[in-house]
Amino acid sequence: MRRIFLFLWVCLLVSNKRAEGGSMMAHLMRQAGTLKHGLKLAMKIGDIGTHKNDVAFTAVTSSATNYRSSRTIAFNKMLLNHGNAFSTSNYRFTAPSEGLYVFSWSLALVKGRSYNGNVNLMKDGSVYHSTQCSNTHQQCGNTAAVSLGKNNRVWIQTRSNNVYVYGTFSSFSGWKVHW
Structure with missing residues (x-):
């Protein structure tokens, strides 16, 4: 942060080298005050290149489980939890x-049984997106x-009975996009 401020201050100094004596110093002090205020405001709004809000996770299921309808799938083994946003x-x-x-998200199903992979991506208790697949699929997501x-909270929840999630081959991942 200080390097950014120093760089901007030097740029202003070079661009205003035509000014003379006390007027140049007064002008630079006003510019420095304005820059300092702008940087403080930007820090309150969001990070500037620090990526303090970076987040990424991948969780997998630790065992095979057959779920009933409206149950949260237990992605309970963390492979990555950068930012600690997944519980x-x-x-x-x-x-x-x-x-x-x-x-x-990806669910491993057992082929040849009457299981399905019908799940919802939930956002604060409401369905945001759905996946529908039957036992003819071995992996769906x-x-x-x-x-x-x-x-805001996001999780994977079953939409029907007999949602069979097969062991460590089922996963749920998420990350924040920066642009």
Whole structure:
């Protein structure tokens, strides 16, 4: 942050080298005050290159489970939890800041049985996106971009009975998009 301020101050000094004596110093002091105020404001609004709100996670299921309808899938084994926004106690992601996020999920199914992979991507208790697949699929999933506010929550929930999630081959991932 100080390097940015110093760089901008030097740029102003060079661009105003035509000014003379006290007037140049007064002008530079006003410019420095304006820059300092702008940087403080920007820090309150969001990070400037620090990526303090970076977040990414991948969680997998630790065992094979058959779920009934309207149950949260227990992605309880963390492979990555950068930013600590995913909870293995309630299997939900909580957005640390407002922004655009991407979520991807994949369920391994047992072929030849009457199981399905009908699940919803939930956002604060409402269905945001759905996946429908039957036992003829061995792996099914989806990906969705979601605009979230700070503290919005996202999780994967079953839509029907007999949703069979097969061991460590099922995963749920998410990350914040920066542009």
